[in-house]
Amino acid sequence: MSYKCSRCKRDVELDEYGGVRCPYCGHRVLLKERAPVIKEVDVE
Incomplete structure (x- = not known):
């Protein structure tokens, strides 16, 4: 699984x-x- 560090922004x-x-x-x-x-949701 791929993650990104929130401090140094590296993969x-x-x-x-x-x-x-x-x-x-x-x-x-x-x-x-x-x-x-992008997910689309129908709103009635």
């Missing part, structure tokens, strides 16, 4: 047992990358 790949921490700056807040899909 981060997490392994299963590595924990949740940026390997570049050590920050623990990572943002999940979303697919560029």
Whole structure:
């Protein structure tokens, strides 16, 4: 799964047992990358 560090803005790949921490700056807040899909909802 692909994430982006909220501090240094670098792409981060997490392994299963590595924990949740940026390997570049050590920050623990990572943002999940979303697919560029726009969903449309019908409103009646």
